[in-house]
Amino acid sequence: MNRVVHPIEQESFRRLRARLDTSHFPPLTRAVVERVIHSAADLDYATDLVTDEGALEKAHAALHAGAPVVVDVEMVAAGITRRETVCRLKDARATPSLTRSAHAVRLAYEQVGPGALWVIGCAPTALEELLTLDAAPALVIGLPVGFVGAAESKAALRESGLPAVSNISEKGGSAVAAAALNALLYHPVSHAQKAPKENS
Template sequence: MDRVVHPIEVESYRRMRARLDTSHLPPLTRAVVERVVHSAADLEYATDLVLDEGELAKAHSALHAGAPVVVDVAMVAAGITQLRTVCRLTDAKSGPGLTRSAHAIRLAHEEVGPGALWVIGNAPTALEELLTLDACPALVIGLPVGFVGAVESKAALRESGLPAVSNVSEKGGSAVAAAALNALLYHPTSPSASPSEEKS
């Protein structure tokens, strides 16, 4: 996807790469790691993230072929500015044993069906609910943040065998989840292309 990159972003990437060597990483893995690190100004994400190049390649193809993108909260949607996303949080209601975030995931699943990319950056319960559904996702970006449930939900995502981007620690959030999706959105449609200073 062609986009105009501000000079501040170019300089920011230059400074980040001066402190973090990502040149050994496969192209899409590098793109995701760099954009997440850039979004949070947190170099620790380079070793905290868990992702697979083959899964990213399939998700990249699905995304650019028009697969739906579902987000758990509006803040994630706000970070994905060049693509329409599905967020059903405003329609959701909490109930016994079901958080509003989890209900929103159910509603979104009913709307989009299989093959979507799911971007969860806020609520561990949203990620937990997704894992109970037969979503057949193209990718789950599971980066919820917090001291309650976040680590456990991300571990469950990795154990599920679903194609995923996650991280090991309590860290996460809407900005980094959106950044991971944007890395795939902005990357050239030939996944073997090397990220450039301007397009990463």
């Protein structure tokens, strides 16, 4: 089913593109960059975001093939409008050595196993914990926000070599993390992706 785009959203993207040339980005990178900028009304994300088109292509295929989507907080889940998500924060408990957000990541990994898309927009400790697990993610959207640990956790994500969307600065948040995932959800699936592979 095709998504119906509201006229206000159409006009917002028209104005965005009038102020910022995004035509040089490859298709999925452009979709992510534009939707994140749209969610925050912040053009600086065009140079702050770090993405890889090849990783996005694989993540897009995994997402549309039904890979689980895990979020760190309900605010991220609320922003992902066309997909069920896993959030275990309500079940998590803080300990002297583990934040509640980090414990929620452990619980979610026990539930979904490898191959999920992880969307972290609030807690740097959730992202840090994910990096200690053998999660083999399809993609990590790591966009936590804050003055303590956010930039450092995103740098660690980039250094990990995992397929990821991150940003360099301390900014981020639930809305932009959800927007990055929505960009992949809304981007059309090609005929080649839809067609089942025939056995030779």
